[in-house]
Amino acid sequence: MQDMDLLGPFARMLDDVAGPAAVRALEAGGSIRPVWQAIVDSGYLDALVGEEQGGAGLALGQIAPLVEALGARALPLPVADTMVARALLAEAGIAAPEGPIVLVSSLAQPVSGALLADHALVDTGTALVLSPIAALDPQPTGVHGSVSAKLTGVPQGPSLARPEGGLRAVAAVVRAALIAGATARLTEMSAAYANDRVQFGKPIGRQQALQQVLAVMAEDMIACRIAARMGASHGIAVPVHLAACAKITTSAAASRVANSAHAVHGAIGISEEYDLQLLTRRLHEWRLADGSEGYWSGVLGAARLGSAATTVDWVRAEVFG
Amino acid sequence: MFDTLTLATLPEQDEGLRSVVRDLVARHVAGIPIDRRARSWQGFDAGFSRALGAAGLLGLTLPKAYGGQERGPFARFVVVEELLTAGAPVAAHWIADRQSAPLILHFGTEAQRQFHIPRICRGESLFCIGMSEPGSGSDLASVRTRAERTGVDGQGGWLVNGQKIWTTNSMHSDYMIALVRTSGTPDDRHAGLSQIIIDLKAPGVTVRPIVDLTGDAHFAEVFFDNVALGEDALVGREGEGWKQVGAELAFERSGPERIYSSVVLLDAWVRHLQATGRNDCAPLVGRLTAELATLRAMSIACTARLAAGESPVVEASIVKDRGTGFEQELPVVIGDDLAAHPDEPVSAELYRTLLYITHVAPSFSLRGGTREILRGIIARGMGLR
16 A cells, blocks of 8 residues: 555544644543544554554554654644554554553653553563553643643553563654654644735745745754654664664754744744644654653764764664665 | 655665775775865866776766766765765766766757767766856856857857856866856846856866865866857757756755765764764764764655656755755864863864864855755745745
8 A cells, every 4th residue: 555545544534533623622631532533443543553463564664654644733642652552562462452552661751642541551671561541640740731641650461572672762753753744734834824924015934034944944844754754664663773863853853843933923823722832832742752862862872983884884774774 | 845855765776886986986095184085076086087987987877878877866876975975086077977967968969968978977078067257156147258159050159258256176177068148138137048068178268276265276267258169069058048057956956965075074083082982972973973864865865856857956955955054063063072172182184174174164055056045945945935
């Protein structure tokens, strides 16, 4: 199946059930059921599950555009997390629960989307444990509109073998693809707004100063898309160096793109009723989740310094290889 | 937006060219110090370019009928990447192979193709590009150099008068492909511009090298005083020069030379860190490595558009603007790192390399279109204006 054949129906389904009003309702503590049921019914949750286990048998690289579509709608539900978790569970022969599952690479900091999840797949450092979220006492962060939660305690439930490098690499690539989708949407919204908004008698998009800002946004958007898809290109057993490149590029771009989008939109972008803030708040959250650019830069740099190869040779072997 | 610019991979058969380039480069580059290698595509060695031609490593995108290899843009990416990361002196064939031959192939007459392209593929015919003039930098449509028709009934030719400046490698070149006005005035803007091939050995041509801030003289002023050329000097159609130049600049802006200008310095710094055993700057190394990897993937994505037969003008501008930003950041952060350890010895070769790149780096976002102009092109591509 072509990737674009997958994306079209998925994006239309999201447009039907997961528009800005639905996102606001989820953030306000509304029921996840209407949105979640539509996603379950679409069949996409088992996209990554092997065909022999009843799934679609798709590779992570093939569904990267779907994850971007989730990011472009600032959907706080852990849909992509659940897709990855269900594939890992199926591979281990564990029946997946029906509800949303968050990927938890660490309990030390808030977990994106955890307030909307029924289960957590927790990397304990020695194994992955599928725990009911209630067993981890999810506590809201107190951040306005956030459905992240701080989890504590010992995860209770079936355990499966921990992949090499743990959950953090694949979780980081999921976050990278979400960021890529959100930056794409923000870039489109900002270009459209710059063409509409008139000041000094002409659209502000005719101002060279603004054009320079928007051009850099487009560069970041494309860098994010390509880095995220590169991260997803080796399947859900994501090599650590690929995860690092994907998350460094997207996390570093996330702050810039969010700030530029607000700069272009002016005061209206700050207001609650305007959709821009749904995306920019989520961008910052995804940047901090599963290791920021600084964390992954340390990982990648230490590995790079351990090799005598030239930088391009090293990158060809360790990232593109 | 720009949906077609996405992840692409280099075909396996083109990857196979690496070992061929490596052997040749090793023989020619071994004795060149790092600060000379840092000249990247400004390093000139006509003998090396002929050796590349003899090894079948030039004209990779050009048809076999004209002496090319007919392998396409991906093969060229692989070869160019190897040459640049080694710091091989590629200036002699660079412009002819990258821009002049494709331009002549697309727009030239059969006679022009048969005359010029095989020589370019052998690394024997060196070209430069005459675009800028003293009064025409970013505003290229304002060029004043004129080519007037002479003679009658197809027996005539062209008489060229005017001046070009900042013309890379013109002092070494056999030919210049110049953007000139063949009708109208600068007020007519894009109308009335044409491209002509000027034999730089013709009477009336004067080339005066310009020394740059690093002490190198890689560009020059070129004066035309009643230079008489044949009818066949015109390349492409009279009055279509502006459109042709746009296609030519897409070639110039899309290649890996827009991300690797400082890579010799990056490698020298990493070797320095490894020799000192210092790893306090691992996060910086990691960040730069990730950016290089992302840019490489973006450049390959752009190459895929070329391979699909497109002229990715906006996409190439995106890669070039981000790529030159990276090239310019490297000497800044590497200089800071080295000098942040004032009691740590730095080799003279690394120091010279750092300062050479530091001084020349502003040119990275000038040559081939300034940062501000490129961002304007990108903005137009986003539907602004």
